[in-house]
Amino acid sequence: MEKHRNMPKICPSCGNRLSVRALHCGECDTRVEGDYALPSIMRLSDDDRRFVLDFVLCSGSLKEMARAMSLSYPTVRNRLDDIISQLKSFESNETNR
Amino acid sequence: MKRIVNPFRYVAGVESLAIGAAGAVATAGLSTLSGQSFDGILHVHFAGTTFLEALAWQAVMWLVFASLLWLAAAISSTSSVRAIDVYGTNLMARLPLAVLLALDFMPGMEWLREVTPATPVEEIAMHAMSPVMILYAVLSLAVVVWFLYWSYEAFAVSANLRGWRAVWQFASCYVAAECIVRFAVAVVA
Numbered sequence: 552m553e554k555h556r557n558m559p560k561i562c563p564s565c566g567n568r569l570s571v572r573a574l575h576c577g578e579c580d581t582r583v584e585g586d587y588a589l590p591s592i593m594r595l596s597d598d599d600r601r602f603v604l605d606f607v608l609c610s611g612s613l614k615e616m617a618r619a620m621s622l623s624y625p626t627v628r629n630r631l632d633d634i635i636s637q638l639k640s641f642e643s644n645e646t647n648r
Numbered sequence: 649m650k651r652i653v654n655p656f657r658y659v660a661g662v663e664s665l666a667i668g669a670a671g672a673v674a675t676a677g678l679s680t681l682s683g684q685s686f687d688g689i690l691h692v693h694f695a696g697t698t699f700l701e702a703l704a705w706q707a708v709m710w711l712v713f714a715s716l717l718w719l720a721a722a723i724s725s726t727s728s729v730r731a732i733d734v735y736g737t738n739l740m741a742r743l744p745l746a747v748l749l750a751l752d753f754m755p756g757m758e759w760l761r762e763v764t765p766a767t768p769v770e771e772i773a774m775h776a777m778s779p780v781m782i783l784y785a786v787l788s789l790a791v792v793v794w795f796l797y798w799s800y801e802a803f804a805v806s807a808n809l810r811g812w813r814a815v816w817q818f819a820s821c822y823v824a825a826e827c828i829v830r831f832a833v834a835v836v837a
Contacts, residue, residue: 623660625733629808632727 560594568594591641599634606631655798656805659740660733664802668739671746672710676702678749683764687833689713689826690792692748693765706742708832713799713825714738720817721807729807737802744795751787756780796822 562569571587592603609615617627651658659667679685679702684692686702689709697705718734752760759775775781800818804810809817 621658623656623658623664623733623805625660625730625737625806625808626657628727629805632808 557597558593560589588645591638591645594641595634595637599637602630603634654801654805655740656737656802660737660806661730662732662736664740665732665736668710668736668742671743672703672706672739675742675746675749676700676706678746678752682749682752682760683762684749684752684760686745688830689822690795691826691830705833709825709829710735710739710742712828712832713821716821716825717803717807717818720821721803721809724813724817725807725809727808733806734803737806738799741795741798741802744791744798748788748791748795751784751791754780754784754787757784760784 560569561567568589570589572584574583574587575581592600595603605619606613606616609619613624613627613631617624620627656664676699679697680699685697686705686709687693714735717738718729718731721729721734751757756778757780763772799822800815803818803821804814807814
């Protein structure tokens with residue numbers, strides 16, 4: 552069974568954000584090299600990314616999310632607001648680069 | 649345990665409003681039975697009140713405090729704050745006040761329920777240093793802290809505000825609500 556591995560996003564040596572250097576096709580062994588920035592959503596923590604995925608699977612209903620997570624509506628909304636704020640900050644940092 | 653420390657992470661909206669309403673009824677009932685009533689958000693004094701009077705004052709105190717908090721949240725929060733969450737969680741945060749009045753029914757506290765506004769201070773002072781009274785004072789203080797902590801957490805969760813800004817806003821709303829309620833009590837009395 553293949554072990555689930557988390558993609559590292561932060562350099563273990565200097566602590567800066569990592570970017571994608573190479574992409575590989577497992578089918579035909581084609582390799583593409585370049586310097587690609589990680590999409591904003593990929594820069595979220597694993598928990599936050601899971602939350603976004605669950606939110607989409609709940610058709611974007613915070614009430615449904617709150618029920619599924621056994622949390623109150625404002626707790627779930629606050630978490631979403633925090634994620635939105637992180638994504639906005641990623642986007643604005645990207646624009647300023 | 650997490651549900652006791654901060655229940656508002658798990659309960660808000662209509663559910664918290666219903667729990668809070670049940671708590672307000674219990675508080676009004678205990679107020680009538682103990683002969684003590686609230687004449688401020690956190691100020692209790694000896695006065696015989698009917699159940700409906702006590703319930704009406706509970707409603708006034710809740711509405712004044714919650715309305716100020718909702719106003720603060722609407723002005724300063726960047727989240728879309730729902731009024732039902734602010735009002736509901738604030739009413740639920742008043743549950744410790746029922747516990748505060750229930751302390752009057754501790755063994756050894758029977759004398760407190762006999763006290764009226766006409767009771768001489770000397771008579772009350774006679775009981776002041778008894779071990780039961782000291783325990784009562786310590787427990788009362790703990791319940792007051794519990795009420796303030798829950799009220800703050802209710803505000804912080806429902807308004808999505810944190811840190812010193814939230815603490816400052818909460819404290820300002822509390823002081824303003826206390827002043828308004830005491831003024832209202834003085835006018836009605």
